[in-house]
Amino acid sequence: MEKSRRYAKSHEWARLEDDGSVTVGISAYAVEALTDLVFMQLPDVGATVTAGESFGEIESVKAVSDLYAPISGTVVAANTDLPSQLETLGSDPYGSGWVVRVQPDSVEQLEALMDQEAYDKLIGGE
Amino acid sequence: MPQRTPLAEWHENNRGRMVDFAGWSMPVQYSSIVSEHLGTRKGVGVFDVSHMGRVAVEGNQAAEWLDSMLTRQVVDLPVCRARYTLITGVAGEEDNVQLDGAPVILDDALVTRLADQKDGSQRFVLVVNASNRQRVVRWLQARLPPEGVTLNDTTEDSAMIAVQGPLVFGHTAEDVFAGPLGSVFGKKVLQQLATLPNYGVLETELSGEPVLVSRTGYTGEDGVEIILGSSQALGLWKCLVEEGSAIPCGLGSRDTLRLEAAMPLYGHELCEKTDPFSAGLGFAVNIDGREFPGAEEMRTRRSSSDRCRIGLVFESRRAARSGDHVLVSKNGTDSICGEITSGSFSPTCERGIALAIVDRAIAEQECELEVLVRGVRLPAKLVSLPFYRRHRHD
Numbered sequence: 097m098e099k100s101r102r103y104a105k106s107h108e109w110a111r112l113e114d115d116g117s118v119t120v121g122i123s124a125y126a127v128e129a130l131t132d133l134v135f136m137q138l139p140d141v142g143a144t145v146t147a148g149e150s151f152g153e154i155e156s157v158k159a160v161s162d163l164y165a166p167i168s169g170t171v172v173a174a175n176t177d178l179p180s181q182l183e184t185l186g187s188d189p190y191g192s193g194w195v196v197r198v199q200p201d202s203v204e205q206l207e208a209l210m211d212q213e214a215y216d217k218l219i220g221g222e
Numbered sequence: 223m224p225q226r227t228p229l230a231e232w233h234e235n236n237r238g239r240m241v242d243f244a245g246w247s248m249p250v251q252y253s254s255i256v257s258e259h260l261g262t263r264k265g266v267g268v269f270d271v272s273h274m275g276r277v278a279v280e281g282n283q284a285a286e287w288l289d290s291m292l293t294r295q296v297v298d299l300p301v302c303r304a305r306y307t308l309i310t311g312v313a314g315e316e317d318n319v320q321l322d323g324a325p326v327i328l329d330d331a332l333v334t335r336l337a338d339q340k341d342g343s344q345r346f347v348l349v350v351n352a353s354n355r356q357r358v359v360r361w362l363q364a365r366l367p368p369e370g371v372t373l374n375d376t377t378e379d380s381a382m383i384a385v386q387g388p389l390v391f392g393h394t395a396e397d398v399f400a401g402p403l404g405s406v407f408g409k410k411v412l413q414q415l416a417t418l419p420n421y422g423v424l425e426t427e428l429s430g431e432p433v434l435v436s437r438t439g440y441t442g443e444d445g446v447e448i449i450l451g452s453s454q455a456l457g458l459w460k461c462l463v464e465e466g467s468a469i470p471c472g473l474g475s476r477d478t479l480r481l482e483a484a485m486p487l488y489g490h491e492l493c494e495k496t497d498p499f500s501a502g503l504g505f506a507v508n509i510d511g512r513e514f515p516g517a518e519e520m521r522t523r524r525s526s527s528d529r530c531r532i533g534l535v536f537e538s539r540r541a542a543r544s545g546d547h548v549l550v551s552k553n554g555t556d557s558i559c560g561e562i563t564s565g566s567f568s569p570t571c572e573r574g575i576a577l578a579i580v581d582r583a584i585a586e587q588e589c590e591l592e593v594l595v596r597g598v599r600l601p602a603k604l605v606s607l608p609f610y611r612r613h614r615h616d
Contacts, residue, residue, distance in 0.1 A: 157566055
C-alpha cells in the first residue's frame with residue numbers, strides 16, 4: 097500500500113484503490129509546513145477536477161493555499177468530517193486524513209506522478 | 223543577505239522558522255502560531271523585536287525639534303514616558319526621501335523621553351518600523367537644525383526583546399519574583415518595574431550595562447519591552463526562556479496578538495496615503511496650534527474624513543485578508559463600502575476577525591455586512607474594538 101502512493105510536486109498524494117478510484121490527500125511534509133490549519137474548502141461530489149488545477153483551499157493562520165488535483169477526473173467522495181477535524185490531516189495524513197476520492201479519467205495519469213523515493217528526494221532538497 | 227539580530231543563531235537552533243522580514247532574518251514561529259499566541263495570553267511570551275529601528279535623538283533643542291517633526295506633541299512629554307506618534311513627510315527642498323508632492327505618513331513610532339543629561343541636554347529614543355527605518359532616518363537627518371540636536375541610528379548596536387503576558391510580574395503584587403523577570407533583575411528594580419504605569423519607562427542596568435525597560439507592548443497584554451546592548455541580548459533571552467519559562471514567540475503570533483488588540487500595523491491600517499482620522503488614529507495627531515510636516519493637510523483631512531475603522535467577526539474560522547472588499551446590502555442591491563486592512567483567524571475568538579476601513583455611515587447603523595473572500599461572500603458582524611481586552615487587576 098505504501099508503495100502505491102504517488103505524489104504531485106504541489107505535495108498532494110494519490111493512491112489507486114481496488115475499485116479503480118483514486119484517493120487524494122496532502123503529504124505529511126506539506127501539513128507540517130503549513131501549520132496552524134484553520135479552514136478547508138472541499139469540492140462537491142460530482143465536480144470535475146483537472147490535474148494541476150485547484151480543486152479546493154486550505155487556510156492556515158498565516159495564509160490561504162490552493163489544493164491542486166494530482167490527476168483529472170470526477171470527485172466521487174469528499175471527506176466531509178475533515179474541515180471540522182483538521183488535526184486529522186497531521187495525525188493521519190495517509191489514512192483518515194484523506195481529502196477526496198476521484199474517479200480518474202485514466203489510470204495512466206498516476207504514472208506521471210512521483211513515487212515515494214522521488215518525493216523524498218524532492219522534500220529532502222527543500 | 224538579510225541582517226541578523228543577536229538572537230538569530232538561537233532562533234535557528236531552536237526550531238525557529240526563519241523568514242526575511244524587512245531585510246532581517248526573523249522567526250515566524252517556533253512551535254505553532256496558535257500555541258505561541260495562547261501561551262502569551264495565558265502566561266508569558268518573549269519576542270525578539272531587534273529588527274525594530276531604534277534612533278537616539280539628543281541635544282538641548284531635541285524636545286523642540288522633535289515636536290516640530292512629529293504629529294504628537296513632544297514638549298510636554300514627561301521624562302521616562304513613551305508616547306505613540308506618527309511621522310509625516312512632505313515633498314520639499316534637499317530631499318533624500320522620494321515623496322510625490324502630497325504629505326505622506328512615513329511611519330508610526332513610539333517616542334520615549336529619557337532623563338536629561340547633567341548639562342540639561344534632552345534625550346529621546348524613537349522606535350520605528352524595520353521596513354521604514356532607513357527612510358525615516360534619512361528624512362529626519364535631512365531636517366536636523368544646524369546645532370542643538372544629534373541623531374543616531376543605534377539599531378545595529380542594540381537589541382530589543384518584548385516580554386508580554388499576564389504573568390510577566392507573577393500572579394500578585396507580592397509575587398514579582400515568580401515572573402520570568404525575577405531571574406533577570408534584582409528585587410528593587412523589579413518592584414520599580416512592577417509599579418511602572420503603562421507607557422512608563424525605567425533606565426536601569428543589567429550586569430553593569432545600561433538597559434531601557436518600557437511598560438509597553440504590541441500584544442494587548444501587560445508586559446515590558448527591553449532595549450539593551452547587542453552583547454547582552456542572548457544572556458537575557460536565555461534567562462527569560464530557560465530560567466523564567468517564558469515561551470519564545472515569532473512574528474506570526476505577534477501579528478495575531480496585535481490584531482486581536484486592534485493595534486495598527488504600518489502597511490495595513492496605515493500607509494503613506496492613509497487619513498489617520500479615518501483609520502482610528504486621530505488621537506495620535508495633535509494638530510491644534512501645532513506645526514509639523516503636513517499639519518495643514520492633516521487639518522483638511524480631519525474635517526473631510528468620512529470613513530472610519532471597524533472590527534468584523536466572521537461566523538466561520540475562515541478569515542478575510544488585507545484588500546478584500548466589504549459589501550453592504552441595501553434594498554436588495556450590494557455595494558462596496560470599504561476594505562479589509564488586516565484579517566486572520568483569531569486564536570482567542572476561535573473564528574475569523576478583521577479590521578476594515580469603511581464609509582462612516584456604515585458604522586453608524588445596523589446593517590448586514592459581507593466580505594468578498596476569494597470569490598465567496600462571508601457574512602460578518604460589526605463589533606466594538608478591540609477584539610480582545612485584557613483583564614486589569616488594579
